[in-house]
Amino acid sequence: MNNKDKFLHKSPRFNQIGWPKLKYFYETPYQNRKYFDFFNNYAKKKYTFQATTCLCNNGDDLTLSMNDRSGVEFITVICQNCGLIRAKNYFTDNDAIDFYSNHFWKIENDLHDNEYENPDDIYENLRIAGIEKSNLIKKFLNIGENKPVILDIGGRIGGILENFKPECKLVLADYFQPYLDYAKTKNIETINGGLEDINFKPDVIILSHVIEHWTNFENEIQNLIRIQKPNHTLTYIEFPGIDSLKNGRRDGDLLGDLYLPHRHYFASYVFEDIMNRYGFERVYLDSEIKGIFKYTGILQEKVCNNFVRVKNDLIAAENKRFKYTLQSHIRKHIPKFFLNLLRNIRKPRNLSEKIDSP
């Protein structure tokens, strides 16, 4: 069997629709009852899934997978003209509003109606998770006499912005009003909305784990361009890079990344090429991806074909999946193993002490 034959929906793992059987060694497929029922019942009846085209406008796709990580039917394809991976069919903008306003966080966190996570906890967790990102942004940010304006798009409750106090003016845009109200108590200005609702030009725009959810990339990127100060605004973008799987992210398991709310799956170099075509220039980029871009307005015309590179990265990840998973198990279990060993060493001594003592 050559590499092309193993790539990838020919493998049963990528052609497995239905409630998944748990694997005891591998993490995927995940069992997630709320998610599985939502997409198989509610979304299938209420949402309209439309055929998508690649951002490079080419129609030469190869199927990657028939299912997502939880056994929901979800076809992903890779474009053979540029290497971008995307959902073959995706729900409409209106469905997306319903999904992200009413269902997404409840499904993610297994919450009931009218129940939501403790705002103090989310704020603090986002603050801590955001320390490294904010330090990276600050390296490229000139904090002068004027207070730079930092805008967090889709930042839930705005915890990351805490790391920019007190030098900066902070703005959060998202859709869940109780969390926006909480952010206000932390001296963060709030906007109930997304990129299209911003009417000023910030110095930093944060899009952390947002861009892979965009239902309409073309519209959103134009909204993003509209609020840029050319050659000045730092746009920070973060999402899981497909090319970091081979380095051990998610134990090298592509299936774990396949998840219905994500429309696009970018390798860092594919993403950079897309951004160049829209007039953005890289300031910083790694494969995880943490990326910082500036808008120059200079558009790269040619599409770079990264198909073979992405394909080879995916095959490399698949080939290392067993090794990475084994390493994860060892890391998880070795401390327990030593603890048990220590306990076992102590036990006979304690026993003998007890026997010897009167």
Ligand SMILES: [Zn+2]
């Ligand atoms: Zn393409």
